[in-house]
Each structure stands twice: as C-alpha cells, then as structure tokens.
Amino acid sequence: xxxxxxxxxxxxxxxxxxxxxxxxxxxxxxxxxxxxxxxxxxxxxxxxxxxxxxxxxxxxxxxxxxxxxxxxxxxxxxxxxxxxxxxxxxxxxxxxxxxxxxxxxxxxxxxxxxxxxxxxxxxxxxxxxxxxxxxxxxxxxxxxxxxxxxxxxxxxxxxxxxxxxxxxxxxxxxxxxxxxxxxxxxxxxxxxxxxxxxxxxxxxxxxxxxxxxxxxxxxxxxxxxxxxxxxxxxxxxxxxxxxxxxxxxxxxxxxxxxxxxxxxxxxxxxxxxxxxxxxxxxxxxxxxxxxxxxxxxxxxxxxxxxxxxxxxxxxxxxxxxxxxxxxxxxxx
Amino acid sequence: xxxxxxxxxxxxxxxxxxxxxxxxxxxxxxxxxxxxxxxxxxxxxxxxxxxxxxxxxxxxxxxxxxxxxxxxxxxxxxxxxxxxxxxxxxxxxxxxxxxx
Numbered sequence: 001x002x003x004x005x006x007x008x009x010x011x012x013x014x015x016x017x018x019x020x021x022x023x024x025x026x027x028x029x030x031x032x033x034x035x036x037x038x039x040x041x042x043x044x045x046x047x048x049x050x051x052x053x054x055x056x057x058x059x060x061x062x063x064x065x066x067x068x069x070x071x072x073x074x075x076x077x078x079x080x081x082x083x084x085x086x087x088x089x090x091x092x093x094x095x096x097x098x099x100x101x102x103x104x105x106x107x108x109x110x111x112x113x114x115x116x117x118x119x120x121x122x123x124x125x126x127x128x129x130x131x132x133x134x135x136x137x138x139x140x141x142x143x144x145x146x147x148x149x150x151x152x153x154x155x156x157x158x159x160x161x162x163x164x165x166x167x168x169x170x171x172x173x174x175x176x177x178x179x180x181x182x183x184x185x186x187x188x189x190x191x192x193x194x195x196x197x198x199x200x201x202x203x204x205x206x207x208x209x210x211x212x213x214x215x216x217x218x219x220x221x222x223x224x225x226x227x228x229x230x231x232x233x234x235x236x237x238x239x240x241x242x243x244x245x246x247x248x249x250x251x252x253x254x255x256x257x258x259x260x261x262x263x264x265x266x267x268x269x270x271x272x273x274x275x276x277x278x279x280x281x282x283x284x285x286x287x288x289x290x291x292x293x294x295x296x297x298x299x300x301x302x303x304x305x306x307x308x309x310x311x312x313x314x315x316x317x318x319x320x321x322x323x324x325x326x327x328x329x330x331x332x
Numbered sequence: 333x334x335x336x337x338x339x340x341x342x343x344x345x346x347x348x349x350x351x352x353x354x355x356x357x358x359x360x361x362x363x364x365x366x367x368x369x370x371x372x373x374x375x376x377x378x379x380x381x382x383x384x385x386x387x388x389x390x391x392x393x394x395x396x397x398x399x400x401x402x403x404x405x406x407x408x409x410x411x412x413x414x415x416x417x418x419x420x421x422x423x424x425x426x427x428x429x430x431x432x
Binding site: 173 | 342367
C-alpha cells in the first residue's frame with residue numbers, strides 16, 4: 001500500500017556513510033541507469049539503505065491490513081465484503097513480494113519481522129489513524145492508496161532490480177484499490193444526506209495525513225538527495241506531493257466533496273494547486289509513537305504472529321515427517 | 333532476536349516460476365517461504381496468480397539453484413564476445429539479393 005518515509009525524525013534526517021559511495025563499476029552502472037542485481041558488488045550503505053526502505057515498505061503493507069480488516073465483518077453488502085477481502089489479501093501479497101525483495105539483499109524475513117515486532121523498524125504512520133466509519137474504506141482507497149501509487153510508480157524504475165520488479169506487480173494491483181475507494185465515496189456522496197456527510201467526514205480526516213505520506217519537506221530530507229543519486233528515488237518528496245495534489249483536487253470535485261483546506265487554490269502562473277501549510281509536528285508525533293493507534297497496531301501484529309506459531313510449527317513438523325518417510329522409502 | 337527458536341525453524345526459500353499461458357515458457361516471478369513443495373505450490377498460487385497470471389507453476393528450492401558468479405562475468409562470457417560471425421549481420425550481401 002505505501003512506501004518509505006516514516007522512521008523516526010532522527011532516522012529520516014540523519015546522514016550516514018556518505019563516504020561509501022561505491023566503486024567505479026557500481027557508479028558507472030548507476031550513471032548509465034542500469035539495474036543492480038542481488039549478487040553484484042554494491043556499497044554497504046546502498047545495501048543498508050535498501051534493506052531499511054524495502055523492509056519498512058513491507059511492514060507498512062502488512063500493518064496496512066489492519067485498518068481495513070477492521071471493516072470486513074461490517075461491510076455493507078456481500079459485494080463490498082468480497083472486494084475488501086480481495087484488497088486486504090493483496091496487501092498481504094504486497095508485503096510478501098517486498099520481504100522477498102529484501103531477502104535478496106542477504107537478510108532473513110524472520111529477522112525483519114523481529115525488528116518490526118520489537119519496535120526497531122518502523123512502518124508508515126498513516127496506519128496509526130483509526131478507521132471510524134465505512135466511508136474510511138473509501139477514503140483510504142482513494143487518498144491513501146492514491147498517494148501510495150504516486151510514491152510507488154517511480155520505484156518501478158528503482159536501480160535495484162528486485163525492488164523495481166516487486167513494485168511493478170504492486171502498482172498494477174494498487175489501481176484496483178484506488179478505484180474501489182473512489183467508487184465507495186462516490187456512492188456515499190450521491191446517497192442520503194447522512195451518507196454524504198459520512199463521506200465528507202472521512203475525507204476531512206484523511207486528507208492531511210495523506211499529504212504527509214510523502215515525507216518531510218525537501219529542505220528537511222537530506223537522505224533523499226543520496227537516494228536520488230543512487231537511483232533508489234526518482235523524484236523529491238515535494239515534487240511527488242504536488243503531483244498527488246494536482247491529481248486529486250479535480251477528483252474531489254467529481255466526488256462532490258470538499259478538501260479540508262481553506263487555502264487550497266489554483267495557481268494560474270504555475271498551473272499547480274497550492275495547499276495551505278502542512279503541520280508536520282503532527283506527523284512526527286505519530287512517528288514517535290503517539291498516534292491514535294500505534295500501540296494497538298503493534299499489539300495486534302505481535303499477537304497474530306504469536307497465535308500463528310503453532311501453525312508454522314505444525315507445517316514444519318509435517319514437512320519433516322514427510323521428508324523422513326520419503327527418505328526411508330528411497331532406501332528401501 | 334526475541335524468537336531465536338522460531339527463527340531457527342524458518343521455512344526454506346523457494347524460487348517460483350510461472351507459465352503465463354500455453355505456448356510460453358515458465359518465467360521467474362519471485363520467491364517465497366514454505367515448509368515443503370506442496371505448500372510452496374499453494375502459496376505460490378495465492379501469491380503470484382491471484383489474477384490468473386498463470387496456467388502452470390514450478391517451485392524450486394532456492395538452495396538447489398547454481399548460478400554463475402557476477403564477479404567473473406567478463407571472463408565467463410568472454411568467449412562469445414569476439415565471435416561476431418555468429419550473427420547474420422556480419423555478412424555482406426550484394427545489392428538486389430533477396431530472401432537471404
């Protein structure tokens with residue numbers, strides 16, 4: 001559902017190992033816009049940066065199952081329920097593609113999950129907001145997945161092959177997510193006054209957090225510069241945010257809903273929509289663990305993992321038993 | 333690691349190859365973890381063919397794959413580099429000669 005950009009403010013803003021920029025072969029490959037593949041030599045900082053970003057992205061996908069999973073049992077129709085289950089299943093799939101991509105860099109999935117469960121790895125802050133009404137399913141699909149698509153499409157051209165390839169699959173599937181969200185809001189917006197109000201309330205709550213999904217402003221995001229030099233990132237946070245705003249404003253008009261920003265205005269000279277100032281102190285509060293749902297999301301994730309232990313053990317025991325039976329048969 | 337025991341029991345890694353449709357060969361699509369081949373096939377179906385992306389799946393234990401080393405790529409592939417005469421474009425053909 002969503003890429004990198006959370007992390008503590010310290011992580012987001014720290015420089016590390018600028019000196020380790022890669023040998024001549026690596027830099028030539030990057031400069032020629034070639035793709036780095038798993039067994040190539042690469043700078044340690046490039047590898048570490050990718051592991052951190054891909055793992056954080058994977059964690060976001062699986063934590064992102066929770067806000068929507070919350071509404072599966074209460075979807076308003078069987079059709080909506082089937083669609084929502086397919087979407088949540090996709091999020092699990094996206095997490096798995098990304099964990100697999102991270103593993104090509106020499107880390108184990110179990111190690112990454114352990115880092116998530118012990119709070120040493122972050123996930124996107126957007127999932128620390130609650131889903132209070134059915135309309136939130138629409139707002140998440142339209143705004144959160146919409147922002148994710150804007151973030152993720154450039155990663156299909158990321159310099160690291162496995163990450164780029166995982167992102168191609170993910171982006172194809174995200175377009176269904178965004179459209180189904182838009183359709184939910186469109187139906188509500190054109191329904192009864194109470195349904196319209198519910199849709200407007202969801203958009204009011206999700207608009208600003210969606211803008212913050214693009215991360216801190218460019219002048220406060222020095223890691224971005226190195227990621228761009230290495231071909232991991234293709235556009236700056238502010239460029240992507242602007243692209244999202246320009247796409248989304250006309251869609252809000254088509255929905256018959258307003259965006260909760262009195263300063264939002266079209267700038268004739270640049271051809272862009274300008275938003276009011278974004279309050280990033282809220283983003284950093286949520287990243288710091290003080291969002292409405294941080295504790296609940298982590299408790300649920302850890303609990304699900306622990307409750308699934310017997311299944312993993314049983315499957316492994318069955319495989320062991322089957323393997324030894326086959327081995328005995330082969331000897332006989 | 334808080335779960336050293338669980339980590340030690342991590343399911344093995346499988347590489348997944350999918351035939352998109354009849355007439356095409358299987359292509360690599362990614363990898364996954366599973367305790368055995370049967371579960372690897374089921375997981376691969378759920379993970380890589382949710383939208384009818386395939387009609388046939390192979391799963392191969394990742395540890396069973398032998399790969400050429402990227403470090404020796406020049407030496408390894410060099411023998412083909414100076415044999416341009418293996419390509420039809422190496423040969424000049426007089427003007428007007430067709431179907432050649």
